[in-house]
Structure formats: structure tokens, C-alpha cells
Amino acid sequence: MNFTNSPFEPMMKQPTYYRVPEVALAAPEGTACHGCPYWRGIACVSCYRELLKTPSGGR
Numbered sequence: 001m002n003f004t005n006s007p008f009e010p011m012m013k014q015p016t017y018y019r020v021p022e023v024a025l026a027a028p029e030g031t032a033c034h035g036c037p038y039w040r041g042i043a044c045v046s047c048y049r050e051l052l053k054t055p056s057g058g059r
Contacts, residue, residue, distance in 0.1 A: 027033035
């Protein structure tokens with residue numbers, strides 16, 4: 001049963017198919033990103049590991 005005369009209605013009734021995203025490979029050895037848990041296939045603009053470190057010195 002159609003509710004409208006839209007040609008897209010049969011397409012909208014079809015079930016959606018979830019596609020699992022591909023897992024990015026590990027960062028190459030010898031780079032600053034090697035072993036980083038934030039590696040997503042491209043280097044960060046600013047290193048998240050460096051930003052999340054607790055500041056040293058001071059009090």
C-alpha cells in the first residue's frame with residue numbers, strides 16, 4: 001500500500017543494510033603515530049597523545 005504518489009516510496013520501504021566500517025591498519029613503524037590508539041589511517045594535525053599527557057612541572 002502506498003501513502004503517496006512519490007516514485008521514491010518503494011525505495012524508502014526497503015530495509016537498510018548496515019555496513020561495518022573497515023578497520024584501519026596500524027601506523028607504520030618508525031613514525032610518531034606508531035602504537036597510537038587514535039590512529040585512523042591518517043596522522044593527526046596535533047598529536048592527541050601529547051595533548052592528553054598531564055602537564056609536568058609547576059605545582
